[in-house]
Amino acid sequence: MTIAITGLCLSCGQKPQAPEAKKIPHEMTIHGHTRVDNYYWLNQRENPEVIQYLEAENAYLKAIMKHTEPLQEKLYQEIRGRIKEQDETVPYLYNGYYYYNRTLPDTEYYVLCRKKGDLSGDEEVYLDVNKMAEGYAYYALGSSSFSPDNQIVAYGVDTVSRRQYTIYFKNVESGERYADAIPNTTGSCVWANDNKTVFYIMKNPVTLRSEKIMKHVLGTPASEDKEVYYEEDETFSIGISKTKSNAYILIQSRATLTGEVRVLDANTPDGEFRVLQPREKELEYAVEHYKNDFFIYTNWQAKNYRLMKTPVTKGAKESWEEVIPARDHVQLGNFAIFNDYLVMGEKENGQDRLAVMQIADKQTKFIPMDEEVFSARLSTNMEFNTEWVRYSYTSMITPSSTYEYNMITGERKLLKQQEVLTYNKDHYETFRIYATARDGKKVPVSIVRKKGLTEDGNNPLLLYGYGSYGSTMEPTFNGARISLLDRGFVYAIAHIRGGKIYGRDWYEEGRLLHKINTFNDFIDCAEHLLEEKYAAKDKLFAMGGSAGGLLMGAVVNMRPDLFKGIVAAVPFVDVVTTMLDESIPLTTGEYTEWGNPNIKEYYDYMLSYSPYDNVTAKDYPSMLVTTGLHDSQVQYFEPAKWVAKLRELKTDTNQLLFSINMDYGHGGASGRFEYIRETALQYAFLLDLAGIK
Numbered sequence: 001m002t003i004a005i006t007g008l009c010l011s012c013g014q015k016p017q018a019p020e021a022k023k024i025p026h027e028m029t030i031h032g033h034t035r036v037d038n039y040y041w042l043n044q045r046e047n048p049e050v051i052q053y054l055e056a057e058n059a060y061l062k063a064i065m066k067h068t069e070p071l072q073e074k075l076y077q078e079i080r081g082r083i084k085e086q087d088e089t090v091p092y093l094y095n096g097y098y099y100y101n102r103t104l105p106d107t108e109y110y111v112l113c114r115k116k117g118d119l120s121g122d123e124e125v126y127l128d129v130n131k132m133a134e135g136y137a138y139y140a141l142g143s144s145s146f147s148p149d150n151q152i153v154a155y156g157v158d159t160v161s162r163r164q165y166t167i168y169f170k171n172v173e174s175g176e177r178y179a180d181a182i183p184n185t186t187g188s189c190v191w192a193n194d195n196k197t198v199f200y201i202m203k204n205p206v207t208l209r210s211e212k213i214m215k216h217v218l219g220t221p222a223s224e225d226k227e228v229y230y231e232e233d234e235t236f237s238i239g240i241s242k243t244k245s246n247a248y249i250l251i252q253s254r255a256t257l258t259g260e261v262r263v264l265d266a267n268t269p270d271g272e273f274r275v276l277q278p279r280e281k282e283l284e285y286a287v288e289h290y291k292n293d294f295f296i297y298t299n300w301q302a303k304n305y306r307l308m309k310t311p312v313t314k315g316a317k318e319s320w321e322e323v324i325p326a327r328d329h330v331q332l333g334n335f336a337i338f339n340d341y342l343v344m345g346e347k348e349n350g351q352d353r354l355a356v357m358q359i360a361d362k363q364t365k366f367i368p369m370d371e372e373v374f375s376a377r378l379s380t381n382m383e384f385n386t387e388w389v390r391y392s393y394t395s396m397i398t399p400s401s402t403y404e405y406n407m408i409t410g411e412r413k414l415l416k417q418q419e420v421l422t423y424n425k426d427h428y429e430t431f432r433i434y435a436t437a438r439d440g441k442k443v444p445v446s447i448v449r450k451k452g453l454t455e456d457g458n459n460p461l462l463l464y465g466y467g468s469y470g471s472t473m474e475p476t477f478n479g480a481r482i483s484l485l486d487r488g489f490v491y492a493i494a495h496i497r498g499g500k501i502y503g504r505d506w507y508e509e510g511r512l513l514h515k516i517n518t519f520n521d522f523i524d525c526a527e528h529l530l531e532e533k534y535a536a537k538d539k540l541f542a543m544g545g546s547a548g549g550l551l552m553g554a555v556v557n558m559r560p561d562l563f564k565g566i567v568a569a570v571p572f573v574d575v576v577t578t579m580l581d582e583s584i585p586l587t588t589g590e591y592t593e594w595g596n597p598n599i600k601e602y603y604d605y606m607l608s609y610s611p612y613d614n615v616t617a618k619d620y621p622s623m624l625v626t627t628g629l630h631d632s633q634v635q636y637f638e639p640a641k642w643v644a645k646l647r648e649l650k651t652d653t654n655q656l657l658f659s660i661n662m663d664y665g666h667g668g669a670s671g672r673f674e675y676i677r678e679t680a681l682q683y684a685f686l687l688d689l690a691g692i693k
Contacts, residue, residue: 142187
């Protein structure tokens with residue numbers, strides 16, 4: 001069948017074209033430099049011609065990938081077939097109830113449940129998301145939280161995928177949903193101890209910045225809610241939480257490297273929040289409460305963080321007393337407090353560890369781990385009076401596992417491991433190698449592959465990367481990935497600078513005016529994998545999403561010859577335009593990550609690597625680019641413009657495919673099976689290029 005869009009025969013592989021009337025260049029001059037943007041018009045989300053153009057891209061994708069549809073269906077069935085459809089999470093105890101989630105066969109969402117007193121009690125379903133989602137193309141539940149008397153659950157709902165949630169309230173005993181509805185929030189709220197007052201975050205309706213803390217009293221209109229705090233600094237966003245003790249409510253103001261915390265007694269919701277430590281540039285801190293002290297996680301005079309404490313009556317750093325010192329080669333992560341113990345998540349030499357310290361004498365021991373390369377994190381630990389700490393463990397061959405460790409005896413219990421149907425761990429292997437970057441730094445690369453593969457230079461390999469915000473791409477398990485491994489693919493993660501696998505310095509060397517290191521590291525890792533014959537030159541692929549999509553865009557401009565194919569998911573590729581537009585969600589809060597282009601030094605540097613600005617007339621590898629029309633993190637028009645410019649200038653005949661999900665946003669589909677269609681498309685694209693069925 002012939003698919004005709006804008007007068008073209010898409011079944012023959014011809015490309016969508018922009019409507020002639022819209023080809024009006026947009027000029028922007030700053031710092032004496034003029035940029036001409038021929039595809040700026042694509043930001044008109046409500047324009048029918050823009051929608052038609054995006055739909056034409058989807059039709060073109062479908063036509064070009066039609067021959068892979070049997071493979072996509074096979075991949076979908078494989079990946080879905082590994083998922084245990086009827087399952088439940090490990091229950092945790094909180095305020096007299098055990099909480100857990102259940103999934104049922106042939107359902108996209110989950111059921112939220114609890115049991116009072118002990119696990120032998122009657123199950124109480126307080127939210128059935130499958131029923132709640134009926135009739136919606138997209139349905140995301142924010143966090144849910146109960147009033148202290150356990151009677152009323154508050155929960156957030158997003159049905160658009162713009163991460164703007166409406167908060168609702170339900171009486172669990174009667175089943176009544178109250179009339180209260182609070183729109184344009186982050187999807188969570190914190191209860192005061194009076195069982196009727198909640199604090200929540202309101203977003204800016206245009207920029208979507210989390211900017212206001214509001215107070216709502218149950219039974220009153222949201223229009224009467226009172227503003228408690230407004231964050232005036234547009235480079236900051238805010239969060240709100242309750243301490244583990246339930247004694248205090250915390251407002252966290254934060255930018256990339258700066259924080260400030262306000263605290264309020266949860267028993268006095270009409271009181272005033274007070275600042276603990278006033279904000280200072282590049283001073284981060286977070287707070288937890290225990291007995292008469294606030295415990296403070298901070299980078300103050302500690303680039304890899306340390307743990308302090310201060311009496312609850314104080315708060316400024318002059319009163320802080322050190323509990324866990326800073327260490328040059330150990331990065332302190334999250335922590336959990338118990339009556340007699342502190343448990344710290346740490347990272348040394350790029351590897352996780354969990355340290356258990358007795359508070360009284362500071363004697364410390366480490367929880368044993370089973371593999372060379374893995375990820376271990378503190379899990380849900382809501383109780384103080386317990387000997388057991390709960391943590392999660394996974395590796396690239398070990399499914400997600402929940403353990404408990406006895407802090408006194410050292411006993412370790414596996415509570416649950418994700419059941420992956422038809423999967424046999426013994427058929428795969430994982431390990432870590434190190435690539436030498438051009439400036440001499442050793443960059444870790446985590447690898448997983450099927451046993452029996454050797455470094456003979458003939459294997460297809462997919463290299464994944466991110467490298468921003470200090471976020472480390474951990475070596476975790478992914479059940480979908482098995483479909484690549486079973487077809488002979490090697491899968492690798494490049495732990496490049498801009499992440500934090502080696503601590504704060506590793507992050508600092510990959511942000512702002514050092515961002516080029518992120519891209520160079522990825523290229524150097526790819527070349528190392530070729531040199532060491534982990535991959536075939538004509539079967540090397542790369543993938544990244546969001547800021548990792550920026551990585552893909554920069555790398556493909558710098559070394560278009562290096563990869564056979566690229567998958568760029570929801571890519572942040574029009575860096576300069578976005579960072580100059582303060583009306584776009586997240587822009588002002590990103591200045592400390594990328595720089596403020598209103599300052600010439602940052603503008604020039606950003607311009608030097610911005611993927612959209614650096615597209616030129618040359619050969620590019622085959623590429624699959626994805627986005628969502630309602631994406632609130634990276635607006636759909638960034639990849640749309642990038643693809644259009646690539647179509648205009650690239651000199652090769654390689655595939656350039658653009659998938660726009662017209663119902664979803666940054667995170668893709670909301671259902672637990674719907675997303676598999678997207679994964680199947682990406683994998684079919686890679687396998688087809690590699691010549692593998």
